[in-house]
Amino acid sequence: MPVLRMSTLFLRTLREDPADAEVxxxxxxxxxxxxxxxxxxxxxxxxxxxxxxxxxxxxxxxxxxxxxxxxxxxxxxxxxxxxxxxxxxxxxxxxxxxxxxxxxxxxxxxxxxxxxxxxxxxxxxxxxxxxxxxxxxxxxxxxxxxxxxxxxxxxxxxxxxxxxxxxxxxxxxxxxxxxxxxxxxxxxxxxxxxxxxxxxxxxxxxxxxxxxxxxxxxxxxxxxxxxxxxxxxxxxxxxHTPAPPAGSVEGLPEAQVHRTPETPTIETLVDFFNAAGLGRTFTAADTLKNVLVKTREPGSADWEVMGVGVPGDREVDMKRLEAALHPAEVQLLDEADFEAHPFLVKGYVGPNALLANKLRYVVDPRVVEGTAWITGADKPDHHVMNLVCGRDFTPDGTVEAADVREGDPSPDGQGTLYxxxxxxxxxxxxxxxxxxxxxxxxxxxxxxxxxxxxxxxxxxxxxxxxxxxxEQCHDEKGVVWPREVAPADVHVVGTGKGEQIDVALRIAEELEQRGVRVLVDDRKGVSPGVKFTDAELLGVPTCLIVGKGLSEGRLELRDRASGEQEEIGLEEAVDRVASAVAAG
RNA sequence: CGGGGAGUAGCGCAGCUUGGUUAGCGCGCAUGCUUUGGGAGCAUGAGGCCGCGGGUUCGAAUCCCGCCUCCCCGACCA
Structure with a gap:
């Protein structure tokens, strides 16, 4: 590759961000x-x-x-x-x-x-x-x-x-x-x-x-x-949601139906039970929310209604549900669907109405045998407490439908998710x-x-x-290219009005002979500040400055990524740059 | 498709509310002199279909109507 000379390169850097650029x-x-x-x-x-x-x-x-x-x-x-x-x-x-x-x-x-x-x-x-x-x-x-x-x-x-x-x-x-x-x-x-x-x-x-x-x-x-x-x-x-170990259903309290007026949301339901003097406190995670969807297999004209049970503190993530049921289409039930299935009491749907009517009922993997839930009792204004999975209802399987949250346990058992x-x-x-x-x-x-x-x-x-x-390799001044991607290995900057630019060009040629890809700033009449700023913006990994120290035979070697700089001698410059390039 | 914003010099913007010199500023560009280690200074200059079309008016970048385009967020998509 020939030496790239800034004096003739088709390049104009911009001092300001374009108005439409965000990232x-x-x-x-x-x-x-x-x-x-x-x-x-x-x-x-x-x-x-x-x-x-x-x-x-x-x-x-x-x-x-x-x-x-x-x-x-x-x-x-x-x-x-x-x-x-x-x-x-x-x-x-x-x-x-x-x-x-x-x-x-x-x-x-x-x-x-x-x-x-x-x-x-x-x-x-x-x-x-x-x-x-x-x-x-x-x-x-x-x-x-x-x-x-x-x-x-x-x-x-x-x-x-x-x-x-x-x-x-x-x-x-x-x-x-x-x-x-x-x-x-x-x-x-x-x-x-x-x-x-x-x-x-x-x-x-x-x-x-x-x-x-x-x-x-x-x-x-x-x-x-x-x-x-x-x-x-x-x-x-x-x-995949890690399932807790299944427990025994032996000795668990009987399921009890409670009249729960004005509890249309999980929050109001939890408040109701906590105010009921049952001797324990409940959270949304103790409730089982049953979301009704209908699915249609590709090529089929018929929709099948199914129930999806997730812990009440979680929402159904439709993308996850769709992925789990792929390639079937999935939609939430509309009013007409509820009318067509009068046993589904909106807001009070429980597992048993679904199972009794031969509708598929799948649950979150956290709903395992031996877990007890507060859930709909399949009649208006009533919920059932201590409905035990494996005793009072048996789902048709599990489904990954609940939303995933920061802090959830990692499926591989190590750490939590973010x-x-x-x-x-x-x-x-x-x-x-x-x-x-x-x-x-x-x-x-x-x-x-x-x-x-x-x-x-x-x-x-x-x-x-x-x-x-x-996106991954930049700082506030500009790009910081990894060497394999960079447009050049070294950016040789000549500053000053003496022989600096000629020397910079000579060094650039020598480096090029050594197989180093070189960008050289040989622009005349451009102030050092402009050249340094451009070099940082462009982001070539190694920068060699031929400037005010030249009269004493000193140059400067800078590393774009670390910002480290070092004075080196004119005679060793080509070797030093070549070895910096070879080192990556 | 829904919401928000914007179209004025190569780039970034002001001017518009309240119509009225020759449309302005910064950067960049050109010429000259000075300057040369962190986006230099002075002077002179080139560069505009003020998104498009229509209307109001003596007069429109500015007001009215219609259209187009672009940007951002979301939806959709991979």
């Missing part, structure tokens, strides 16, 4: 001249930005190469047929950029490439001996986001690495998936990111069928939970045969019979990764 990565990438907005959610990458983007891509290429993946480049403009073949032309909805050619035929700007990759493999490969194969590309993707935001973090055009694995059996798919998972860990570690891997789905679908890589930052769009006592991390939807935010930078997914079925991609097996190929898809948001790195 640190957006502000700093704009001020540092890395990107410029062209349209909502669409950005130009200026020279320094392009270098950074390429550095991220280079790391990805190396690690993809290590797992045997082969890079290709596919069209970004595709006729609708490809997406119609899999139903995504309609499924994708408004997020798909659509356009017509001069003949009126429908086209899309590609959002992902499952279809074309599958089609290509079908055209070239036909024997089990050809598999497995992993193909990928790094290119622009298009999604007409309802609300692009935060600069390149969520754009309508963005750079993505997408790879696809093709295997002839499930074991092969699992291997391809595991290889990607390992490659992703290496990639994000090399990029200097602090990240977690979370299961993207609930247990029902199988824990490893899909995982997200989240870069932890306060500005992230995705909420996840982690543990204070271990490295456990998961999407809220995937958190919520964190992250940016989704990678997603690995065992697709299975959705696309190979659509295109009838078969391989002839050893037994001479065709076998349907199974797929995985694996994405990394390359441009988003750049922003995620900035």
């Amino acid at each position: 640190p990565s957006h502000r700093l990438m704009a001020r540092g001249g890395y990107v410029r907005r062209a349209a909502p959610g669409i950005y130009s990458w200026l020279p320094l930005g392009k270098l950074v983007l390429d550095n991220v891509a280079a790391v990805i290429r190396e690690e993809m190469g290590r797992i045997g993946a082969q890079e290709m480049l596919l069209p970004t403009l595709l006729p609708s047929e490809y997406y119609e073949a899999t139903g995504r032309w309609t499924e994708y909805g408004d997020a798909l950029f659509r356009l017509k050619d001069r003949k009126g035929a429908d086209y899309a700007l590609t959002p992902t490439h499952e279809e074309l990759f599958t089609w290509l493999v079908k055209g070239e490969y036909s024997s089990y001996k050809d598999f497995p194969v992993v193909l990928y590309q790094i290119q622009e993707k298009f999604r007409d986001e309802a609300r692009p935001r935060a600069g390149v973090l969520r754009g309508r055009e963005f750079h993505m690495k997408d790879s696809y694995s093709f295997d002839i059996d499930d074991e092969g798919l699992q291997r391809s998936y595991d290889l990607h998972r390992e490659a992703y860990v290496r990639i994000f570690e090399r990029l200097g990111l602090s990240f977690v891997v979370v299961s993207a789905q609930s247990g029902a679908m199988g824990g490893s069928a899909s995982e997200e890589f989240l870069a932890e930052t306060p500005t992230g769009e995705d909420t996840f939970v982690r543990s204070t006592g271990s490295d456990y991390a998961a999407n809220v939807e995937a958190v 919520t964190a935010r992250g940016i989704e930078i990678g997603h690995i997914f065992q697709l299975g045969r959705k696309y190979t079925d659509a295109f009838e991609l078969d391989a002839l097996g050893a037994d001479g019979k065709p076998k349907r190929v199974t797929m995985g898809s694996y994405g990394i948001g390359v441009s988003r990764v750049v922003a995620a790195v900035v």
